[in-house]
Amino acid sequence: MIKYYLQLALRSLRRNPVLTALMVIAIGFGVASSMTTYAVLHALSGDPIPWKSNKLFFPQIDAWGPNPHRNGHEPADAMTYIDAVSLMRDHRAHRQSALYPIAPTVRSDDPAQKSREAPGQAVASEFFPMLDVPFLYGSSWAAADDEQHAKVVVISKSLNQRLFRGVNSVGRSIQLNSHSYRVIGVLGDWHPQPKFYDLATTDAFGSTDQVFLPFTTATDAQLATKSGFFCINLPSPGYAAMLNSSCVWIGYMVELDTPSQVRDYRSYLDSYAREQRASGRFGWEPNNRLRDLSAWLDFEQVVPAQTKMSFVVALCLLLVCMVNTVGLLLAKFLLRSGEIGVRRALGANRIAIAIQFGVEAGAIGVTGGLLGLMLTWLGIQVTRAALPRQIADLAHIDWLLLWQTLLLAVVATILAALYPVWRAMCVRPSLQLKED
Template identity: 50%
Template sequence: MFAYYLQLGLRSLQRNPVLTALMVMAIGFGVAASMTTYSVFLATSSNPIPHKSSQLYAVQVDNWGPEDSDKGEPPDSLNYTDAMALMAAHRAPRQTALYPVGVSVVPDDQSQLPSPESTYATYGDAFAMFDVPFLHGSGWGAAEDDAHAAVAVISRVLNDKLFRGANSVGRQINLDGRNYRITGVMDSWDPQPLFFDAVNTSGFSDPVQIFIPFTRAVELKMATAGNNNCNRDPGLGWDAWLHSECIWIQYWAELPDRAQAAAYRQYLHGYAAEQQRTGRFRWAPNVRLSNVEQWMDHLKVVPPEAKISLLVALGFLLICLVNTVGLLLAKFMRRAPEIGVRRALGASRKTVYAQFLIEAATVGLTGGALGLLLTGVGVLCVGLVFDPQIARLATLDLSLIALTLLVAVLSTVLAAFYPTWRAAQVQPAWQLKSN
C-alpha cells in the first residue's frame, strides 16, 4: 500500500505543479536557513575534548582585588608569580602553564623569507593532558622543562612543508635564528573551540603549529603574543614585568575525579590565604576552578550572532511551515469530491490519513533535496556573516545531510496533520449529493 500511496502522491504533485513548487520552495528555503545556522552553532558550541572535559580545569587566582574585578570574578589569566608557585607545588597529577609567543620559522634557503607560525610555550604535561596525537615521536618530558631545553613539537602541516612529510624527529628547526631539536610531530589536531587558550583567541584560531618549553621561552625573554593586562605600571625591564601583577598566563590542571578537584580547590584557597597573610593580597581569597565546559560558558565562547541567527532561522522555518499548512489545506480540500467517492467505496479515514501524509512526505523529501542544495551554498557563504575563523568550522558532512532531509520530511508531515485531518472529515454523502 505504501508504494500505491506514493504513486498517488506523485501523480497529485504533477497535477498541481505551481502549488507543488511553492510548497517545495517554502520547505527548501526554511530548512536551508535553519540547517546552515545550526551547523555554525553546533561547531561553536561543541565540546572540544568530550572524553576529558570534566577532568581538565582552568585555574583562576584573584591577584588584583575587588576594586579591579569584574562582578567579583577573578581575572581570567594568572601572573608569572602565581603560575610558578602552582607549578612548584605540583598538587595536580598533570599541570601546565602556557602562553602564545610570536615565533617565525627561518628556512634553510636564505632566499626565502621567515614565516610566522602559531606557537605556544607550555610544559611537557600539556601533550598528555590535551590528548595531542602524534604522527612521529612524542612531546618532551620534565627533564627538558627543568633544563630549559631547546626542543620543539611541530604540526603535521609544518612537517610536510619543511621536511616533505618525512620523520623529522631529531632534526633541527630554526625559530627566530635559534635551532630547536624536534621531539615529535603532531598528527592532525585542531580542537575547536580552542579551549586551552580561549582567553586570547575567543575560542577560535588557526591550528597550533609549534610548541616549545615554557621555561625556554621565559629564559629567552619571549613576550606574550596574547593579552597582557596590568592593573598598575609594572616598571621597566623584563624582570620587573615578570614579577609584576600583570596577567598573561593560562594555567590548566588535570584532576581525574571530584575528590582531587575538591582537594585542589582547597589548596588554591589556602594559597590565596597565605598570600593574604604575607600582605601581598589585601582581600579575602578569591579563586575559581572551572572544567572545560564551565570555562567555555564563563568566557561566552559561543558567538551571540550564532545564537541569534539560529533563532531567526528557526522562526523563518516556522513561517514557511505555516505557509505550507495553508497550501496543503487548499490542495487537499480541492480533492473533496475524490475523497468522498473513496470513502463511499469503503476507504477508511485511516487510509485517507496514510495517503495524504505520504504525499506530504514526498513534498518534504523534494523540499529537503532543494534545502540540501541551498544548505551547501549557505555553508560556503557563511563567511559573509561570521568571522572567517568561525566560518571555516561549518561543514556539510553526512550527519548534516541526513539531518537536513529528516527535518524537511518530518516538519512537512507534521505540517500536514491539520490539512489531512480536515480532508478526512469530508462527508461522503454530502459530496456525492452535491457533485
C-alpha cells in the same frame, strides 16, 4: 498499498503545480535557513576533545580584587606569572600546564627559506599527554627538561615539512630568534578548533601553533606573549618587572580524573588564595573559579551570541513556513472533499484517508528537502565566504547534515499536515455527496 497511495499523491501534485511549488519552496527555504545556521552553530560549539573534556579544568585566581576593570565578580581568565609558577610548583593536579602564546622567528640555514614568525606556545611537559597530542616523530620533553630549562622544541607537521621536507627531524636543530633549539618531537595532524587550551589569551579560532617550547625555557629567553597581556597598573620597564607584576597573561589548565580530585583542587585554590592574603599580597577574600571545558567554552563565549540569535531567527522562519504550509495543505485537501466523500462511500475508512494524504504530505516534504539541500549547500558557501577562514573551514556539509536536512523537511511537513489531514478525515461522506 503504499505504492498506490504514492501514485495518487503524485497525480494530485501534478494537478495543482502552482500550489505544489509554493509548498515545496516554503519547506525548502525554511529548512535551508535552519540547517545553514545549524551547520555554523554546530561547528563552533562542538566538543574539541569529547573523550576527555569532562576531565579538563581551567582554574582562575582573582589577583586584582574588587575594581572597575573586572567583569562583575569574575576573576580574570588568565593568571599572573607568580600564581602560575606557584601552582606549577605545588603540582596538586594529576596533570597540569601553564602556557602562553609565543611567536618566535624561525630562521633556516636554507637560503631559499625566508625567516618568518611561527605561532606557538610555551607549555609544560604534561601539556602533551594531558591533551592526547599525537606525535609523528619523537615525543614530548620530560619533566626534568622543564626543571633544567632545556633548549628543546616540538614542532608541527607543517613546519617540519617546510624546514626538513617532512623527514624525521628529531635530533636536528632549528633557530628561533637568536637561539638554537634541538627538535625533540614532531606533531602529527593536530589542529583543535577551537583552540580550547588557550582561550584566555588568544582568539578561539586563531592560527595553528607550529612550535612548542618548555615554559621555563621560553621565559629564560624572555619570549614575550604575543597577545592577551592585561594590567591594572603598568609594570616597570623590563622583563623581570613584568614577571613580578600583577599583570595577567598566563593560561592554565589541569587534568582532574575524579570528583574527589576536583573537590580537593577547589580547596587547594582557596587555601592558596588565603595564603596570599595572609602574606599581604591579596587584600580580599578568595574569589576563585574552576570550570570544566564545557563551562570554560561558555565563559569565553566561543560561540558568538549573534550565531545563536541567527539560529533562533532561522527556526522562527521555519515555523512561519510551516504555518504557511498548513494553510496551503488545508486548502488543497478540502478542495478534494468530493473525492474524499466518494472514497468513504466506497468503503475507505478514516485511516485509509489519513494514509493517503499523509503520503502526499511526505512527498512534498521529500521534494522540499531536496530543494533545501541545494539551498543549504548554497547558504553554507555564502556563509563560508563571509566568515574568517579558521571558522569557515569548520562549516561544511557532510552525510550526517544531508540526512538531518531531509529528515527535518519530512518531519516539518508531516507536522504541518497533521491538522489538514485530520480535517480531511472528518469529511462526512453523506453530506458531501448530497452537496455534490
